[in-house]
Amino acid sequence: MTADRSMVAGKQEGEKPELDPGPILEVDHLIMNYRTKDGYVSAVQDVSFTIGRGESLGLVGESGCGKTSIAMSLMRLLPDNAEIQAGKIVLDGDNLLELSDEEMRRRRWNDIAMIFQGAMNSWNPVYRVGDQIREAIDLHWEEKPTVAVANARIAELFELVGLDPAMMDRYPHEFSGGMKQRAVIAMALSCDPKIIIADEPTTALDVIVQEQVLEELRSIQHEFGMSIIYISHDIAVIAEITDHLGVMYAGKLVEHGLTEDVFARPRHPYAWLLLSSTPSVTGPRLNLNPLEGEPPDLLHPPTGCRFHPRCPFATDQCAAEEPPMEEIEPGHLVACWNYEQVPEMKAESA
Amino acid sequence: MVRYLTIRLLQMFVLFLVFLTILFFLINAQPGDISAQFVGNPDIPPEAKQILRERLGLDQPLFAQYLFYIRNVLTLNLGVSFDHYPRTVADILLTALPRTLYLFGIATLLSYIVGFQTGKMVAWRRGSAAETGTMVTSIILYTVFYPWFAILMLWFFGSQLNWFPLGKFLTPAQWFDAPYTANQVFNTMLLSMFLAGAGVALVVWGTGKFVAEPVPRTRARRILFALIAISMLAFWLISPMSRYAADIAYHTVLPVTTLTLVFYAAITLLTRSSMLETLREDYIFTARAKGVPEKVIRDRHAARNAMLPVTTSFVLAIAFIIGGGIVTESIFSWPGLGLTLLNAVNVEDLPVAMGALAFIGLLALFAHLVADVLYAFLDPRIRVQG
Incomplete structure (x- = not known):
């Protein structure tokens, strides 16, 4: 986070992903179980993969095969009964599993953001969409920006994902499903994360909107050179937008x-x-x-x-x-x- | 909003008339009238009873009585009490109503504030010993037979420990040479409470509107709240009324505590379940993923949404004033609306009974309006147009 973030989109121009070799994310022999009263459910068994800078990885598989469990492990947002038994998750040189809760909280969204499976419900209904994005910006930008600067950044992000910037003063219920999903993407980009996890980013959308959203995600990724993990059971979607594929x-x-x-x-x-x-x-x-x-x-x-x-x-x-x-x-x-x-x-x- | 309120007020007016009609015929459906009290009194001949009935208009056909009554109500005339003749019903009720509102107002406010906070914390620390303890207490308090609980409180704190008076509004012995009437003192108390409340609301609104940054806003609020508290304290320390106000306040402790405990249990249980439901929502997960600190998730994201059903319960709490008011006020001999209603019904003082019930109806109608407006304010999804 060296570049001046208060400059609108300043960071992306100042940082060339090619200059920094080596993988952005390395998952090494990750083993994660859910503790239930009947015993351990082996949800992630000895999974290793790496993602290079600017690359995209697709994870496909049936429901319940552990795709989302991996995503949650990466964010360290597992439910209380989940236990990471072994393995390493190294993001840009740091093992996330060794960070304190507070350090991990600071990393979330700043280094590793997420586009959620249920974008329909991922907005708090009682706050304006723009305010919810500004919450992330206020938390993570190195210098907390003024409201005007943050709003300028949100307006820019809204344009990037094809939303009218005036919509940021609206409430989530005034957005259609596709608009909510675009706004989620805008929110994921708001802190220039190193990696974005897109968990079923288009499942709830109809095919036409799905196509548009994917197209936007792809062009944003190419423009900013960030890494993305796509998680989906929809092989067609994965085939279209990823460089690497994990089954x-x-x-x-x-x-x-x-x-x-x-x-x-x-x-x-x-x-x-x-x-x-x-x-x-x-x-x-x-x-x-x-x-x-x-x-x-x-x-x-x-x-x-x-x-x-x-x-x-x-x-x-x-x-x-x-x-x-x-x-x-x-x-x-x-x-x-x-x-x-x-x-x-x-x-x-x- | 203005348009919405106008329509709502008109609807409420029509509803109130329907309510009065039903009330009137229901009350008159009970056998006998005020003259029945004198049945056993040999000094009063039947002719005198007949004269009494004629003078009170009770010999008229029921429908004529009804039209007469509605016409009077529309001209804001609630009639004259049969029992406390010639005191007007309005006079009796306007003395009793503030006392009920005071009792229930304080208990409701206290229980909502404390209950909401407890429910929130308990849901947040699910599975802790604190949660189990609070839940057991709340369920006991919520399910206990309320009149029995009130009597128990009175017996323990009033009779056994002798900490609080056994009911009533004031200690007459202290008021013999008082330069004020009880109502003067009580109204001053109400006025000062109202002014303090209005001041707090004004400060919250004003700082929210004119101070944009959160840190100076909190500071400004603290200073202004302290100012309000100090001026209230100063007024009551200086005022010669304070000795008498203290006597009234002393008498309110036990009924208010009893009511608050029962309300508190209900609010805690409701907030907890509402909060637990909210915590499962996707947007709570979003907030976590965004790296929002846990306390902020609890207060800004979860509790804010958990507040919605709790606000609805506010309306239901008003309904409790009807039943709970009669029970509470008769157990603690608190001269409010409930006790007035009970006495009026016992002696078939129909105008007072009608008036008391009409006031309770009005209260319920207004509570609905307040809840709707609050709801629209809290939830943008149902924010009203116009």
């Missing part, structure tokens, strides 16, 4: 690589089934490969590979031993014993 299953990251590589040739059976069960409207008619069965009960996760009970390629080894994350080609990691058996996609999906 999660039952709390584990099972495949990780460049988005185009994973889409072109998924090597984990789950990723392969997931991608080939998504119909393409424009592509040729194909027989979809259905994904049989239910996601496992994470109170008692399956032994060995967590996907083996549903896997068409499973062997005895899969039930006995947990496959390690292996780099099968540069930058493309897979956790599967039998990834070589996974067939090619029948057509380009991406």
Whole structure:
């Protein structure tokens, strides 16, 4: 936070992301469980990934596979019954898990902001939208700006996300769903965070608005060079906007690589089934490969590979031993014993 | 807002007339009239009773009585008391009403302020020993049979410990040579309380409007509040009335405490559940993600929203004045509206009973209006147009 923040958009111009190499975020062997009265629910099991500056990572997977749990771990906003058992979350050189609560509170929004899953309800109904954004600015800017300066910044952000700056004096109920979501994006940008977590940023929006919001997010990311983690179960959305893709299953990251590589040739059976069960409207008619069965009960996760009970390629080894994350080609990691058996996609999906 | 208020006031007027009509026929549906009191008295012959009934207009057809009554009310004439003849109903009620408002006003205000704060803290520290303790106390106080609780308080603090007087409005022995009437002293007390309240409201409004930055605003408010408190204190220290005012105040402690405890329990329980619901909202999570300090989340984000249902309960609390007023005032012999109503009904003093109930009805109507206006002020989603 060296640049003068009271200068409108001053920071982005003064800082070139290319100058600072190394990953902005490094998640290292993260293990997180929820304590319940029946035992521990293994929500995030030994997940590692890194995100470079200005990169975007997509996390996909079924509901309950641990995507949001990872996001909450990154923000350190887990519910009381969650326990991070092991691992590191290193943001720009500092392990977030070692910070005090007060230090972490200061980091939130300033370094790591979030676009929420339920943008509809993420605004406090009794305060003006502009005032709620100004609350974040007042808390985190190095020098607390005057109301006029903060408002100028909010107006600028509103224009950036395609909202009329006059709307900042309105209350949340006067916004449509898409407008609320844009305002959430404006709020996420208000303190120039290093990384933004977008948890299902467009799920509640209709397809047309979804497209516009995604387009805006992408152009903002390119303009400011910040890193974004997109969390979604909507593979089409992820394919469109991310450079890197992580596929999660039952709390584990099972495949990780460049988005185009994973889409072109998924090597984990789950990723392969997931991608080939998504119909393409424009592509040729194909027989979809259905994904049989239910996601496992994470109170008692399956032994060995967590996907083996549903896997068409499973062997005895899969039930006995947990496959390690292996780099099968540069930058493309897979956790599967039998990834070589996974067939090619029948057509380009991406 | 002006348009809205005008419409609301007109609606209230119509509603009040409907209320009076129902009230009139309900009250007259009870058998007998004031002359029934003299049934057992051999000194009063039936003819005298008949004369009494004729003079009070009770021999007229009911519908004629009704039209007569409504016409009188519309000209702000509530009639004359049968029992305290020739005192007018308005005179009796205007003496009793301030005493009830005083009792319930203080108890309501105290219980809302303390109850809201307790409910807020208890919800925030969910699962703590403080929460369990407060909840057990509140549930006991809330579910206890209120008249029994009032008598218990009177027995313990009045009779056993002898700390407080056993009811009544004042100690007559101290007032023999008083240069003031009880009403003069009491009205001065009310006036000074009203002025202090208005002063506080003015300070809050004025500093909110003219001092933009939060730190000097808090400082200005503290100084001005202190000034108000000092001037109130100075007035009552100097005033020769203070000895008599203290006597009245002394008599209010026990009924006010009893009422406050019961109200407080209800407000605490309500605030707690409202607050717990609010704390689950997404915007609380947003505030956390924004890095808002926990205390600010509690006060500015959660409590502000949790206040909405508590405000609604204010209207319901007014309904308690009707039932609770009669019980409280008869147990503590407090000469307010409730006791007046009870006595009037017992001797079939219909104009006073009608008048007392009409006042309670007016009170309820105004409480609804106040709650609606407060609600519109607190919640932008229902802010009224016009």
